[in-house]
Amino acid sequence: MKLFSLVTLATTATALYTQRMTRIAGVEVIDTQIVRDARAMIKEFPDYLYSHQMRSWLFGAAMINANETLRRHVDLEVHAIATMLHDLGWDMTPGSRWVSSDKRFEVDGAIGARKWLSEHPIGKFLASQALYASEILNNQPEVGNSSLLVSQWAPERVRKVFQAIALHGSGSIVDFFELEEAVIVQSIGQDYHGPVNGVSQESYNAIAKAFPQDELLSGTNKTFTWLAQTKPATTWGKISRDFFPLSALNWQGLTSIHPKDTWLEPWGEAFVPGYSAVGHRSFDNIVGTTR
Numbered sequence: 151m152k153l154f155s156l157v158t159l160a161t162t163a164t165a166l167y168t169q170r171m172t173r174i175a176g177v178e179v180i181d182t183q184i185v186r187d188a189r190a191m192i193k194e195f196p197d198y199l200y201s202h203q204m205r206s207w208l209f210g211a212a213m214i215n216a217n218e219t220l221r222r223h224v225d226l227e228v229h230a231i232a233t234m235l236h237d238l239g240w241d242m243t244p245g246s247r248w249v250s251s252d253k254r255f256e257v258d259g260a261i262g263a264r265k266w267l268s269e270h271p272i273g274k275f276l277a278s279q280a281l282y283a284s285e286i287l288n289n290q291p292e293v294g295n296s297s298l299l300v301s302q303w304a305p306e307r308v309r310k311v312f313q314a315i316a317l318h319g320s321g322s323i324v325d326f327f328e329l330e331e332a333v334i335v336q337s338i339g340q341d342y343h344g345p346v347n348g349v350s351q352e353s354y355n356a357i358a359k360a361f362p363q364d365e366l367l368s369g370t371n372k373t374f375t376w377l378a379q380t381k382p383a384t385t386w387g388k389i390s391r392d393f394f395p396l397s398a399l400n401w402q403g404l405t406s407i408h409p410k411d412t413w414l415e416p417w418g419e420a421f422v423p424g425y426s427a428v429g430h431r432s433f434d435n436i437v438g439t440t441r
């Protein structure tokens with residue numbers, strides 16, 4: 151083997167274990183191309199949504215930085231992508247590519263993030279493998295620029311992003327999943343419940359100053375009301391009968407296959423005229439309540 155290729159391999163190996171970092175709102179965060187691209191993408195959303203996703207990332211990064219175990223074990227890129235893309239299902243733009251008519255918002259977010267990763271030049275697992283191989287074969291690594299090399303989006307990483315986002319409304323479940331998934335959901339939760347797990351109030355306040363929180367509750371309220379209005383069947387205990395009006399399918403079988411155990415009902419009950427979950431909930435299914 152030529153000396154040059156040995157040097158190349160050594161440089162490559164070093165690059166794989168070196169992650170570029172930067173500071174945002176006083177918090178040290180990972181700074182790779184795909185992370186920058188995720189941020190640029192969500193910047194297109196209205197401010198309350200962009201800033202909620204940014205704060206989720208930064209509160210989480212502050213939590214990871216404050217904890218030796220988390221620093222050692224959390225995949226910072228997986229964490230950054232999942233927190234920044236977790237609410238794609240909140241995009242109220244008419245005809246949004248992220249929002250389905252029949253899936254709860256968390257699942258829309260998970261599918262959207264997976265799709266975004268699959269379309270991203272670095273996120274495409276096979277493509278990045280090919281690029282990685284050609285970097286080595288061509289003996290031309292970009293020394294000091296590890297963004298390509300550390301960004302191997304193996305299916306395992308995509309799965310973590312998907313699962314954490316799909317379950318982000320269910321902290322009481324996800325806390326018992328793998329570390330990254332639990333940490334991602336705790337990161338998001340801090341925006342509503344304040345600092346946890348070693349994040350100082352000072353650091354929390356600095357993040358909330360850089361990305362103001364003032365529209366968080368009104369924006370969330372508006373979004374949940376919109377979801378109850380535009381796709382009520384995703385907000386209660388089971389799929390609505392009205393959802394398949396002409397269906398010859400076995401209705402009982404269908405409900406037991408696709409329960410939607412979400413917690414958005416109160417927004418429909420409180421703010422959407424004509425909305426009623428009664429007859430649609432798992433409760434009704436089990437105790438036999440009808441409308």
Ligand SMILES: *[C@@H]1O[C@H](CO)[C@@H](O)[C@H](O)[C@H]1NC(C)=O
Nearest residue numbers: 216217218219220329347348
């Ligand atoms: C660090 O995080 C781990 C995993 O969540 C947790 O078990 C541990 O108690 C934390 N350590 C400290 C010092 O907070």
Ligand SMILES: *[C@@H]1O[C@H](CO)[C@@H](O)[C@H](O)[C@H]1NC(C)=O
Nearest residue numbers: 170183292294295296297298
């Ligand atoms: C690292 O490489 C990426 C992709 O080629 C490029 O966009 C970026 O500007 C580079 N960064 C540095 C610091 O050279």
Ligand SMILES: *[C@@H]1O[C@H](CO)[C@@H](O)[C@H](O)[C@H]1NC(C)=O
Nearest residue numbers: 367368369371372375421422
């Ligand atoms: C929540 O949204 C509903 C429907 O738009 C509105 O009537 C209500 O005032 C809002 N409440 C808050 C606290 O934002």
